[in-house]
Amino acid sequence: MTENKNPYLPDLATVIKVIDETPNIKSYQVILNDPEKMKMFSYEPGQVGQLSVFGVGESTFVINSPPTRMDYLQFSVMRVGEVTSVIHELHEGDQIGVRAPLGNWFPYEDMKGKKILFIGGGIGLAPLRTLILFMLDNRADYGDITILYGSRTPPDLCYKDDLKEWESRSDVSLILTVDTEYPGWDKRTGFVPTVLNEIAPSPEDTIAITCGPPIMIKFVLQNLAKLNFKDENIITTLEARMKCGIGICGRCNIGSKYICKDGPVFSLAQLKEYRAEI
Amino acid sequence: MISQRLREAIAGVFSEVDVALAYQQGFDKLHATPCFMTMPEEINKLIWNPLCVHNLTSYLPSLKKKKVAVVVKGCDSRTIVQFMQEGLINRENVVIIGIPCNGVISVNKVLHETNHEPIEDITFGENGEITVKTLKGEKTLLLSDVCPDKCKTCQYPTPIVYDRLVGDPITSDKSPDSVYADIKEFENKTLEERLQYWEQEFDRCIRCYACRNACPMCICQDSCIAETRDPHWISQRATLSEKFMFHMIHALHLAGRCVECGECERACPMGIPVNKLKRKINLDMKELFGYEPGIDPEDKPPLYTFKVDEVTIKEHKI
Amino acid sequence: MADTGFVQKEKLNDFLNELSKDAVVYAPCLEGDTVIFKAFDSGTTLCLDRPANNPPKLVVFPQSETLFSFKYKKDAEDPRKMSVELEANTDFPRAIIFGARPCDAKGFRIYDSVYIDTNTPDPYYKGRREKTMIATLCCSAPSPGCFCVAVGGGPAHREGSDVLITQLEKGYFIEPVTEKGRAILNVPRIEDGEQYAEEAHKRQLESHDLVRNPFAEDGQPKISRALFDLDEFWEHVVSKCLSCGACTYLCPTCYCFNITDEQALNNGERIRSWDGCMFSHFTLEGSGHNPRPTKFKRFKNRVGHKFLYYPEKYNGVIACCGCGRCIRHCPVSVDISEIVSYLRGPRFEFTNEPPESMGTDTNSQEQKQ
Numbered sequence A: 001m002t003e004n005k006n007p008y009l010p011d012l013a014t015v016i017k018v019i020d021e022t023p024n025i026k027s028y029q030v031i032l033n034d035p036e037k038m039k040m041f042s043y044e045p046g047q048v049g050q051l052s053v054f055g056v057g058e059s060t061f062v063i064n065s066p067p068t069r070m071d072y073l074q075f076s077v078m079r080v081g082e083v084t085s086v087i088h089e090l091h092e093g094d095q096i097g098v099r100a101p102l103g104n105w106f107p108y109e110d111m112k113g114k115k116i117l118f119i120g121g122g123i124g125l126a127p128l129r130t131l132i133l134f135m136l137d138n139r140a141d142y143g144d145i146t147i148l149y150g151s152r153t154p155p156d157l158c159y160k161d162d163l164k165e166w167e168s169r170s171d172v173s174l175i176l177t178v179d180t181e182y183p184g185w186d187k188r189t190g191f192v193p194t195v196l197n198e199i200a201p202s203p204e205d206t207i208a209i210t211c212g213p214p215i216m217i218k219f220v221l222q223n224l225a226k227l228n229f230k231d232e233n234i235i236t237t238l239e240a241r242m243k244c245g246i247g248i249c250g251r252c253n254i255g256s257k258y259i260c261k262d263g264p265v266f267s268l269a270q271l272k273e274y275r276a277e278i
Numbered sequence B: 001m002i003s004q005r006l007r008e009a010i011a012g013v014f015s016e017v018d019v020a021l022a023y024q025q026g027f028d029k030l031h032a033t034p035c036f037m038t039m040p041e042e043i044n045k046l047i048w049n050p051l052c053v054h055n056l057t058s059y060l061p062s063l064k065k066k067k068v069a070v071v072v073k074g075c076d077s078r079t080i081v082q083f084m085q086e087g088l089i090n091r092e093n094v095v096i097i098g099i100p101c102n103g104v105i106s107v108n109k110v111l112h113e114t115n116h117e118p119i120e121d122i123t124f125g126e127n128g129e130i131t132v133k134t135l136k137g138e139k140t141l142l143l144s145d146v147c148p149d150k151c152k153t154c155q156y157p158t159p160i161v162y163d164r165l166v167g168d169p170i171t172s173d174k175s176p177d178s179v180y181a182d183i184k185e186f187e188n189k190t191l192e193e194r195l196q197y198w199e200q201e202f203d204r205c206i207r208c209y210a211c212r213n214a215c216p217m218c219i220c221q222d223s224c225i226a227e228t229r230d231p232h233w234i235s236q237r238a239t240l241s242e243k244f245m246f247h248m249i250h251a252l253h254l255a256g257r258c259v260e261c262g263e264c265e266r267a268c269p270m271g272i273p274v275n276k277l278k279r280k281i282n283l284d285m286k287e288l289f290g291y292e293p294g295i296d297p298e299d300k301p302p303l304y305t306f307k308v309d310e311v312t313i314k315e316h317k318i
Numbered sequence C: 001m002a003d004t005g006f007v008q009k010e011k012l013n014d015f016l017n018e019l020s021k022d023a024v025v026y027a028p029c030l031e032g033d034t035v036i037f038k039a040f041d042s043g044t045t046l047c048l049d050r051p052a053n054n055p056p057k058l059v060v061f062p063q064s065e066t067l068f069s070f071k072y073k074k075d076a077e078d079p080r081k082m083s084v085e086l087e088a089n090t091d092f093p094r095a096i097i098f099g100a101r102p103c104d105a106k107g108f109r110i111y112d113s114v115y116i117d118t119n120t121p122d123p124y125y126k127g128r129r130e131k132t133m134i135a136t137l138c139c140s141a142p143s144p145g146c147f148c149v150a151v152g153g154g155p156a157h158r159e160g161s162d163v164l165i166t167q168l169e170k171g172y173f174i175e176p177v178t179e180k181g182r183a184i185l186n187v188p189r190i191e192d193g194e195q196y197a198e199e200a201h202k203r204q205l206e207s208h209d210l211v212r213n214p215f216a217e218d219g220q221p222k223i224s225r226a227l228f229d230l231d232e233f234w235e236h237v238v239s240k241c242l243s244c245g246a247c248t249y250l251c252p253t254c255y256c257f258n259i260t261d262e263q264a265l266n267n268g269e270r271i272r273s274w275d276g277c278m279f280s281h282f283t284l285e286g287s288g289h290n291p292r293p294t295k296f297k298r299f300k301n302r303v304g305h306k307f308l309y310y311p312e313k314y315n316g317v318i319a320c321c322g323c324g325r326c327i328r329h330c331p332v333s334v335d336i337s338e339i340v341s342y343l344r345g346p347r348f349e350f351t352n353e354p355p356e357s358m359g360t361d362t363n364s365q366e367q368k369q
C-alpha cells in the first residue's frame, strides 16, 4: 500500500464466480474493477483482505488463491453473522469492496527444502490452500508435502475439487478425516488432533502449519509438542475480531502485537513469547 | 458509631457469605468506593458516612451464584425489592445489612460549593453539618444543601427489606407530595422549552454508557439496542438524534422499574440529568397504574402484567 | 517579532474572537457545572479554572466521523446490476485548541505514533492534526487524581503543544513551542511578553512539586510481569468496575474505534466512532468466542496497553499522561494509578490469600461482573 493511499477506502471489485463449497461456505472469485490496479495487485500467500458490502460492513478473509494464479482473487466465506450472511446472497456481477492485501504471510522462503505438514480443519483450510497451491506451483522448492484435513461431516469439506486433485497426485499425501461415521464415507473418522497422533509424522526437518477452529488448534499444538515438533517449526494463523486491519483501531491485539498487522501468521515460539492464550 | 456497629454486623455474617459488599475510602477525601470483602481482615477498611453514595445492590445480579452480604441504605433497598419482583436475585443468597440513612452527599454539589477546589479534608457533624477544607480555607456546609435531590424528598430512609438493621429506624418527615414536585414544575414549561433543555443536555452525551452500566435495573447490558446491529435501530453516529434515541429507550425500558436510586445521573461524567426522564415516566406510571417500583416484593411491574380492566385508564368507547 | 506574547485578562475574549476569524477555536466552556471542550463563540462561557471533564481529543478524533459515503446506482447498460460509488473527504478546516492542559497535549503525541508514524497513516487523523494548533494552558495546581509527573509529564510539560500559556495575575503569558505555534504572536491584541517571562517561568516550576506521585521509591511505574499475569490479582482489584466506557472515552490517550456502515435506502456512510477495550463487544467474534470475556481481562488489557504493550512498541513511552480523568469520573472511583502501583512487585498483599475466582461474565446479565 502506498504512503498516500486512504487505507480505509476499499477498491471496487466485481464477483465473477460463486462456488458452493459446503452448506455454509461459499467461495467468491473477484476481480478489481480497475484493470490497471488488478494488473499491479501483488500479495504474499497468507495475506488477507477485507471484503465490504456497502451498507452492511466489512469482514476479514484470507486470499485463498495463490499469487502464482492471478486471474482473480478468491475468498471463501463461512456464514456466521451480519456481513457473511449478505455476502452469501451475492451473485456473479455484484459489486463489492476489497481492501487488500493486509497482514503478514507464511515464511515460505524459510520453508524451502523442508518437508511440509499441513493440518487443517473446516474453513481453516482456506489459508493453507493458498500456500499449498503456491508450493505446488513451485514444487521443486519443497520436500514431502502432507496434508491432514478434517471437518465435521463429508459435505463440510471445502475445496472438494482441489482435494480430488491432491489425492491423485503422487507428490502430495492427503489424509482426510471426518468427526464421526457418515454414510458412504470410507476414509478415516476422528478429530484432527487424534488422527495427527495416529499418523505420527516425524518432526525431522519438517514445518507444521495449522489452521482451524480454536479448539482444534489448541489440541493440535499440544499433540505436535508431544511429537517433538519444535515451537519454531509450528506455524499457525490466528483470528480476532477486526475492524481497521491496519493496527490502529486497537481491538485485535495479543499483548503489543496486532493480529491484523503483525499477524495473522505466527510461529508457536512467537505466540509463547507474546503470552498469547491459546 | 455506626461504622463500628456495621463492621460488627458484617463480621457476624462473614462466615456465611462468599463476599461482602460495603464501602471504603476512595482515592481522595471526597470519595468513598465500593469494596468487595472476601477476607475478615478487610472489614477494618470499611467506612460508613455520607460519602457512601453508591447503590451496591447493582452488583447483585452479576453475583447471583454467590452468597453475598450487602450494605444497603433505604433507597438502595428498593432495588432489592424490585430484583425480587423480577426474579433477578435469589433472596436466600443475599444477606441484607440495612442502615437507616439521613442522607448522603452529592460530590458535584460539594464541589460546586467549594468552587471545585480540591478537597483536603471533609468531616461530618452530628446534625448534618459538613466541614470541608480546601487550600483556600475551611467552609461549613449543610448536608441538606449538598445532598442529591433524592435525599431531599426521601420517603424510605429505613430499608424496606433487611436481614440485620444497623441503627434505629428513621421515619421520613418529608411530604410525599414533594417527591415529584420538581417534575411537575418542569412540566409547566412549554414543549419547546423542554425540547431545548433536553437537546442542550443530551448534546454533551459521549455515549460512554456509564449511566446504563451503573443502573441496577438495566439488565440487557451487552445486548442493549444502543449497540446492536440486529436490530439496527440506533447508529453509532454521535448526533443529537441518536443520543436522544438512546436515552428515550433507556428511559422507556425502565418505565415502572426505575427505583430512583439516581445512579445513572451520579455516574454520568458529563453532568447530564438523566434520572429526570425516568422519574417523569415513573410519575406517569404512578398516576396510571397506582404503582411505585421497589416497594412490595409481591407486586409485579405494571408492564410485566396484564389486567383486563385498569381502574385508572379510561378505555375508548368503541 | 517578539519571542513571547502576553494577553491582558480582560482582553482574553477579544483575543479568542480574533483567533476565531480564521480557525474554529475549541476551548473549555462551562455548561451547568460541567466543563467541556466546544467551539468557542459569543454565547459560550470560557472556564479555565479546572481541567475540562472531557479532553480535547474530539477536535482531532471526533466521537464519530464519516470515512466515506457510498451510493448505489442502477447500471446504465444493465438495469438489473447495481454499481456503487464511493466518496471520501480528507480535507479539514483549520482549528485551534485553546486551553488544553499539558497532559491533553501530550495525549496527541501518544496518538501520533499510532496514527501517523506508520506505513498506513490515517488520513483523517493526520489531516485534522496538521490543521490544528494546540495552545496549552499550564496547570497552576493539580486536580484530584492527577499524577502527570509520574508518567513523564508535568504541569508545564511542552510535548504536543504548539503554544504554552501561563496564567499570571494580570493575564496570560504566551510562548510558542513550535513553528506552527509562532503564528499566534501575529494575532491582534497580543502584546510583547518579555517583561512577564521570568514570573511565568517561576510559576511553571512551582506547580510541579504539588503533583502527587503514586509510584513509591523511584517515582516510576514498574510492572511485574508475574503479578500482571495473575488472574486473581485482577479479580481482586477490579471487582467494582462496571465495564462502562467512561474511563476510555475521557482518556486523552485512548484511541480505539469502531467502524460501522450506516445506511439509508440506496446510499449511506461508513463511519468510525469511539470504542474501547472495556466493552465486551469490542473483541467479541462472530462465532461467539470472546478472547476477553470478563471485565478482569478487559481491565488487564487497559492497564497492559498503557503501561506495557504501548511502551514495548514505542520506545518505552507510557500511554497514560496522568490526567486523572478516569479516576475523577469513574462512577465507582477505580484508580488506575493505585492499581499500577500494586503491580510493582511480583507479589500482592491479598491481606490473606487470593480470593477465589468471581466467575465469568460471558452471558449478558452477568456483564457487570
Ligand SMILES: Cc1cc2nc3c(=O)[nH]c(=O)nc-3n(C[C@H](O)[C@H](O)[C@H](O)COP(=O)(O)OP(=O)(O)OC[C@H]3O[C@@H](n4cnc5c(N)ncnc54)[C@H](O)[C@@H]3O)c2cc1C
Pocket (backbone or CB within 6 Å): A048, A057, A058, A059, A060, A061, A062, A063, A075, A076, A077, A078, A079, A080, A081, A082, A083, A084, A085, A123, A126, A127, A238, A239, A240, A241, A242, A243, A264, C284, C285, C286, C287
Ligand atoms: C485474519 C483472519 C482471516 C480470516 N479468514 C477467513 C476466511 O478465509 N474465511 C472465513 O469464512 N472467515 C475468515 N475469518 C473470520 C471472519 O472474518 C469472520 O467470521 C467474519 O468477520 C464474521 O463477520 P460477520 O459480520 O458475519 O459476523 P458478526 O458476528 O455479525 O460480526 C460483526 C463484525 O465483527 C467483526 N468480526 C466478528 N467476528 C470476527 C472474526 N472472527 N474475525 C474478524 N472480525 C470479526 C467483523 O468486523 C464483522 O463485520 C478470518 C478472520 C481473520 C481475523
Ligand code: SF4
Pocket (backbone or CB within 6 Å): B204, B205, B206, B207, B208, B209, B210, B211, B212, B267, B268, B269, B270, B271, B272, B274
Ligand atoms: S453516562 Fe452520561 S455521557 Fe455517558 S452515556 Fe450516559 S448520559 Fe451519556
Ligand code: SF4
Pocket (backbone or CB within 6 Å): B210, C240, C241, C242, C243, C244, C245, C246, C247, C248, C278, C326, C329, C330, C331, C332, C333, C334
Ligand atoms: S474503571 Fe470505572 S469508568 Fe472504567 S469501565 Fe470501570 S466503572 Fe467504568
Ligand code: SF4
Pocket (backbone or CB within 6 Å): C247, C250, C251, C252, C253, C254, C306, C319, C320, C321, C322, C323, C324, C325, C326, C327, C336
Ligand atoms: S489512563 Fe486515566 S490518568 Fe492516564 S491519561 Fe488516561 S484518563 Fe488520564
Ligand code: SF4
Pocket (backbone or CB within 6 Å): A250, C248, C253, C254, C255, C256, C275, C276, C277, C278, C301, C302, C303, C305, C306
Ligand atoms: S486502553 Fe483500551 S481503549 Fe484505551 S487505547 Fe488502549 S486498548 Fe484502546
Ligand code: FES
Pocket (backbone or CB within 6 Å): A241, A242, A243, A244, A245, A246, A247, A248, A249, A250, A251, A252, A253, A258, A259, A260, A261
Ligand atoms: S483490526 Fe484494528 S487494530 Fe487490528
